[in-house]
Each structure stands twice: as C-alpha cells, then as structure tokens.
Amino acid sequence: MIDKFLVIEEKYNFWDRNIEGFHYWAYIRRTIYESLYLKRSSAHDLKKLSLNDKLLILKDAVINLLNIKFLNENKDIVVRNHPRKIKAFDTSDEVCIYTELLIQSLSKDNLIIMEKSYQGKHVPRIDECDVMYMDFIDIITYITSPILKLMHNRSLLNLEIEMIDVINILENELNLKINPKKILLDVKNLYIHYKIKYFLLNKILNKINPRLIIEVVHYNFENMIINEIAKKKNIRTIELQHGILGKKHINYNYSKKRIHSFFPDEIFLFSEYWKYNTRLPIDDSRQHIVGFPYIEKYVKNNNLYKKRECILFISQATIGYELSKLAVQLGEELRERNLNYKIIYKLHPAEYLCWKVNYPWLYENSDFIEVIDYNINIYNLFEKSFIQIGVYSTALYEGLAFDLETYILNMSEADFVSDLYTSGYAVLINNISDIIYLLKQLNVNKTSKKNHFWSQDALEKMIQLCK
Structure with missing residues (x-):
C-alpha cells in the first residue's frame, strides 16, 4: 500500500499545497497513512491513563513550567534529544541512548539541550550541561489556540476545503472510504499549533543562534518546524537514526529525491543496510553511515x-x-x-x-x-x-x-x-x-x-x- 500512497502524493502535487505557508500535507501525511493502515491492524483497544495518572502528569508539567531556564547567550550546537530516558548499562543514570555519548564527547560549554518531558517528567542531568525544558511551548499553545482560531477563521475554512479535496482524491485512488471528521479536526489544530510554535521556536533559535542542530525523530511536530526555520537561517540539521527505517516506514520513504523544508539536511544511519532499504528524500551524500555508539559500547564492554x-x-x-x-x-x-x-x-x-x-x-x-x-x-x-x-x-x-x-x-x-x-x-x-x-x-x-x-x-x- 505504501508504494501507491507515495505515487498519489506526487501525482497530485500534495507537497506543494499550502495555506499561508503551512504545507499541511507534510504534517498530516503520517496521520492519514497510519489511519488507513490501522484499519487493517489487529491491535486491540487499550485502556487509557486514569484520571489520577493524568493529574500527576499535569502536576509535573506545572513544576516543569516553573523551572524554565532561558539563556541569554549564543550556543554553537542545539541537541533535541529523545524525551524518553533509559537506565544506562554502566551507571545508574537515565539517559537518551541516542544522544548521550555524543553530548559527552562535544564541548558542553557551547551546547544546549532542548528537551520535552516524557509522561510529564524530566530526568535532571547530573552534569553542568545547559538544558532548556520545552514544555512551556505546549502550555502557551494550549492557552492561545482558542484566540488564534477566531483570528484565522477564514484560513481554517480554506484549509478544510483543500483537505476535503485531498481526502476525495485518496478515496478514489485507493478505492476506500475515509472518515473526514477526525482528519479535518486534526489538520485545523495542526495549523493553529504550527502558527504559535513557529513564532516561539523562531524566537528561541534567534536567541541561541546555533551553527548545528542535532535531533532525534525528525517527524516530531516541533522538530519539523525547527527544520523549516533552520533552513531559512542556514542552520545545519542532522537527525540521528533511532529506530527501524526500511521501505514500510512512511516518515522515511518518498518516491523521489527533493528538498523538504521539514526534513533534516543530513541523517546518521546505523549501517549500509538501512541506507539501501529506505527511500530517503535527501541525496546519498547526506546519508552518513556511522553506527550506534551506545550498543557498540555495551557489546564491547560485556561478556556475551x-x-x-x-x-x-x-x-x-x-x-x-x-x-x-x-x-x-x-x-x-x-x-x-x-x-x-x-x-x-x-x-x-x-x-x-x-x-x-x-x-x-x-x-x-x-x-x-x-x-x-x-x-x-x-x-x-x-x-x-x-x-x-x-x-x-x-x-x-x-x-x-x-x-x-x-x-x-x-x-x-x-x-x-x-x-x-x-x-x-x-x-x-x-x-x-x-x-x-x-x-x-x-x-x-x-x-x-x-x-x-x-x-x-x-x-x-x-x-x-x-x-
């Protein structure tokens, strides 16, 4: 199914469609593809978080908001690590296994980590590396969204008209029915959130003025926006592979090479295997075969x-x-x-x-x-x-x-x-x-x-x- 999906998005120029600079297909693509895939999935509905769990997460979010650290100095490198931390095999610390060894090898005086919480929590670092908790962006977005919806009512109407056209094309080409209600709601929310987060993230990057941004999971909503901003400011962006790529992963497969503003300039891959089994949109020269330092260190240090x-x-x-x-x-x-x-x-x-x-x-x-x-x-x-x-x-x-x-x-x-x-x-x-x-x-x-x-x-x- 993914091959046909890739052909359709190119055939009907989905990538070029935008409302006031918001290239909505890039941001709703994954949601639509996964909704079509999940219709064929055998996954069972799982019970959600309890009210008590949600209240605990909210409490942690408020604590994080009170501990925001803003910097008044430039930094050479920004690291957007994975919010999920895992206990390190050689210490009792909980770390992002994709970025931590690299962070420890770079000049920490000239580096800042921009970190989101995971299930409402952050794991404090024990070193002196600067960390900016980014949870405040979600809180500001939540508070200001209703106002912006009123201000952008006409744009949201135009977005709905265009999105209905996209849905009709997909239904005809794929010969299936798509429930538009959730997709239309999602894409409208994405538009409003995009406007707010673009403004805030642009301000932050102006303040930090980095040379390089290292990220994990480029298809995270904020990372996509950061990549857009970085391209306009000529800031180099690199994604570290964090999981399975392959020909079935919608976020890493494209029918042709082209520059996407939301996609990082370069990617560090685990091995040649991943490069030749994934249809990445960037030139081969920007797909670097490096490996995974965390797993390499463990295997070398342990008797297997x-x-x-x-x-x-x-x-x-x-x-x-x-x-x-x-x-x-x-x-x-x-x-x-x-x-x-x-x-x-x-x-x-x-x-x-x-x-x-x-x-x-x-x-x-x-x-x-x-x-x-x-x-x-x-x-x-x-x-x-x-x-x-x-x-x-x-x-x-x-x-x-x-x-x-x-x-x-x-x-x-x-x-x-x-x-x-x-x-x-x-x-x-x-x-x-x-x-x-x-x-x-x-x-x-x-x-x-x-x-x-x-x-x-x-x-x-x-x-x-x-x-």
Whole structure:
C-alpha cells in the first residue's frame, strides 16, 4: 500500500499545497497513512491513563513550567534529544541512548539541550550541561489556540476545503472510504499549533543562534518546524537514526529525491543496510553511515558468551495484547514439558502505567513470567537471553547485535520487519507449536549476522561529521 500512497502524493502535487505557508500535507501525511493502515491492524483497544495518572502528569508539567531556564547567550550546537530516558548499562543514570555519548564527547560549554518531558517528567542531568525544558511551548499553545482560531477563521475554512479535496482524491485512488471528521479536526489544530510554535521556536533559535542542530525523530511536530526555520537561517540539521527505517516506514520513504523544508539536511544511519532499504528524500551524500555508539559500547564492554537461559518477549502497546497472551501460553507449555527456560516480558515505556489493567494475565502468572518495566536496561536482558520474540520493535534489531535467535509473531504489523524473516535473520511464527519446534532445532554454531545492521566506530565518525 505504501508504494501507491507515495505515487498519489506526487501525482497530485500534495507537497506543494499550502495555506499561508503551512504545507499541511507534510504534517498530516503520517496521520492519514497510519489511519488507513490501522484499519487493517489487529491491535486491540487499550485502556487509557486514569484520571489520577493524568493529574500527576499535569502536576509535573506545572513544576516543569516553573523551572524554565532561558539563556541569554549564543550556543554553537542545539541537541533535541529523545524525551524518553533509559537506565544506562554502566551507571545508574537515565539517559537518551541516542544522544548521550555524543553530548559527552562535544564541548558542553557551547551546547544546549532542548528537551520535552516524557509522561510529564524530566530526568535532571547530573552534569553542568545547559538544558532548556520545552514544555512551556505546549502550555502557551494550549492557552492561545482558542484566540488564534477566531483570528484565522477564514484560513481554517480554506484549509478544510483543500483537505476535503485531498481526502476525495485518496478515496478514489485507493478505492476506500475515509472518515473526514477526525482528519479535518486534526489538520485545523495542526495549523493553529504550527502558527504559535513557529513564532516561539523562531524566537528561541534567534536567541541561541546555533551553527548545528542535532535531533532525534525528525517527524516530531516541533522538530519539523525547527527544520523549516533552520533552513531559512542556514542552520545545519542532522537527525540521528533511532529506530527501524526500511521501505514500510512512511516518515522515511518518498518516491523521489527533493528538498523538504521539514526534513533534516543530513541523517546518521546505523549501517549500509538501512541506507539501501529506505527511500530517503535527501541525496546519498547526506546519508552518513556511522553506527550506534551506545550498543557498540555495551557489546564491547560485556561478556556475551556466558550461559543464556532466558526467552525474551519484546512488547509494544500496539501488539502487546497478542504478544502477552503468547508469552503466557509458552510459559504454560514449557512447564508441562519440564523445560527450564525463564520467560522475561519487557514492556515498552508506553505500557508501563497501564499494563496490569491491559494484560492482567501477565500479572496473574508472575510466578513464571518476569515482567520488566523501566528498572532494567534491555541490553542487560539481551545479554542473558538466547531467544527474542516480538513483532516490529527496533529492539529486535538491537537483539541481533547480541546474536539472539529471533522469532517474529505473524501479525499485520510484522510487515514492517519483513526483511528480517525473508532474508533469514529471523523466523516468522504463528503459534506456540512453532516455538517449541524451533527450540528443538536450535543451531549453537550459527553464523553471526550482527554487523549487517550496526557499523563500527560510531562515536568517532559522529564527532568528525559534527565539526
């Protein structure tokens, strides 16, 4: 489906459409594509955050607002790190694994981190690196949006007319029906939020006046706006790969090379594999093969050949219902067969708050399934496991760096990692019987394929390219 989607957006010049400089297709593209994809998904509806959880997040947001740090000096480099922090394997600190080693290697006196909260929280740094909490932008946007909606009423009407045309084109070309109500509401909100955030972020970048912006997740709404502003100011932008790319990821696939104002100037990739399996819009010379310093450092510093007896399930909110059921079924089957393997179920950070409600069977079977949230680094789990089971998590590729046998549960989302099981890096499974069969066929003398996904000497390459 993605190939046809890419053809349609070029055929009808969706990229050139704009309302008062707001190129709405760039900002609503992902939402529309995923809404079409999710119609074909088997994901179950998960219970949302409780009122108490929301109040705690709101309280943290207010605390963050009171701790805003504004700078009156220029900085050479801005780092837009990932808001989700993970416990480091070599310290007790919680860090952004994509940017931290690079930050530690750059001049911290001339660098500032612009950070969003994750689930209402920030993890304070223990060093002297300057950090600007960006939560105030969301609060200002929330407060001022109603006023701007009144001021831009005519523009919103024009936007709705154009968006209905886009929806009609997609319906005719894809031969399906699209409910326009949510999409129209989303794109109108995006327009208003874009106007407010563009103004605020432009002011901040004028104040900092950086030479370079390093970001994680370019398709984050604010990062897209920052990239637009940066291009107008001739500020260099680099994205650090943080997850799966490949030909099925809508945010990294385009039918032709072209300059998109919202897309970073350059991207640092984990290996050649990712470059040649993704249709990026930027020139090949701007796609740099560097590696992933965090995983490289862990593998070098740890003994990966000690005895391994764990089967690791890698969850995600979109597939956790089915995967957690499979984990319980496997545990029961192993006990019946007197097979002494330990099952570990690693939750995704998005599942931490609600997993006991969404997957009560995991909680009920905690005597033979160990459920892990944020208390243990996943690399520590890789090190003591010999099998990993998941659907389409980036962590599956990371597990390959530890030479884990990899099984992919056959769900619609598994299509995102089809290269793994069609190229022999993993095996597609349907049920418990498949797992039991594969356990009997394990090859202890298998050939390692981890370097297909991870280039070496990553940090040294990144430092040189950031000069």
